[in-house]
Amino acid sequence: MLVELKEVVAYYRTPGRIPTKALDGAELTLSEGEVVGLLGPNGAGKTTLMRVMLGLMHADSGRVSVLGLDPAKHRHSVVRKCGALLDGQRELPPRWTPLDLLRFVGASYGLSELMIRHRAAVLLERFGLAEHKNAVINSFSRGMKQKLSLILALLHEPQLLILDEPTLGLDIEATREMLDLIRSFASSGCAVLISSHQLSVIEQIAHKVVVIHRGKTIFQDGPEALIRRVGRGKVELEFDTFTTQFAGALPDTVSVTGHRVTVPLDRDSLVLVLDLARRFGARLIDVSRSLDFENAYLALLEERTDPHVNLP
Secondary structure (H helix, E strand, C coil): CCEEEEEEEEEECCCCCCCEEEEEEEEEEECCCCEEEEECCCCCCHHHHHHHHCCCCCCCEEEEEECCECCCCCHHHHHHHEEEECCCCCCCCCCCCHHHHHHHHHHHCCCCHHHHHHHHHHHHHHCCCHHHCCCCHHHCCHHHHHHHHHHHHHCCCCCEEEEECCCCCCCHHHHHHHHHHHHHHHHCCCEEEEECCCHHHHHHHCCEEEEEECCEEEEEECHHHHHHHHCCEEEEEEECCCCHHHHHHCCCCCEEECCEEEEECCHHHHHHHHHHHHHCCCCEEEEEEEECHHHHHHHHHHHHHCCCCCCC
16 A cells, blocks of 8 residues: 555644644545546645645644655655646746756756656656647647646656646646546556546546545545445436427426436436327337446535435
8 A cells, every 4th residue: 555544634724724634534545557536626636635644734633654664754755756737836937948948847856867868758748748848838828738747757767646636727628638547557567646636537547536525535536436325316208309489398407419418417307308208109119227427426525515414
């Protein structure tokens, strides 16, 4: 186990103010070659958890082990073995070139000039930035800057990658490329913790999902397990005909593509759509069911927010 957090409690302390509890029983495990998706609403404690893992903030209680070390006592050793892309670290020196920046960062990790040149060449080529190695960073697109930020995190061959919103602001193609790169590094044995508000990103890439709510880990398992646990999904109904009157009568909770209607997987919604179909003369010709990761995640948060729900 490369990372283990157990019942971690951490407070933010500001002079003159009452301490604020940021983590309240957070738990997480991460193994070699595993990609773990970290989810939770704003203010849930995701960034705090990552800062505690890197030793940038100390836990008040609980167990924190990262690469066999306590980050609170061995912060420099942990940081040298990790690659991190945290929110706020994307501002790159605009007048520098990628090679300038890679030499500077590599030297800070104690890498030799020869090693820096070799690693820089390999990574720039792999990320499609080799031909831009001497261009000023100010001329880069957002996607290119994101790639360069990840190269910086990977330069010293870390055992653990901690990524906060690595696909933020990227278009569909750039996002796909970024996820492919992250997968390739995980397949080589590197462990990856990735936090994102883009649920589709986590669903595509994560072997395991950790959900934090109000500083506490409320779920830790595979994406499919989350869907099975909450039981949320959708049904796609295909009809032989589809009139504008039928479409106009459908509730806002459904979506329409051609002759297909996607309906939330609950009895009331299905009965309503099928009644409308009969009323407007649309015959059902096909039914397919799929589970919905996004709805399952949102339902899990609703359980924890609604005081009338009996939690498991």
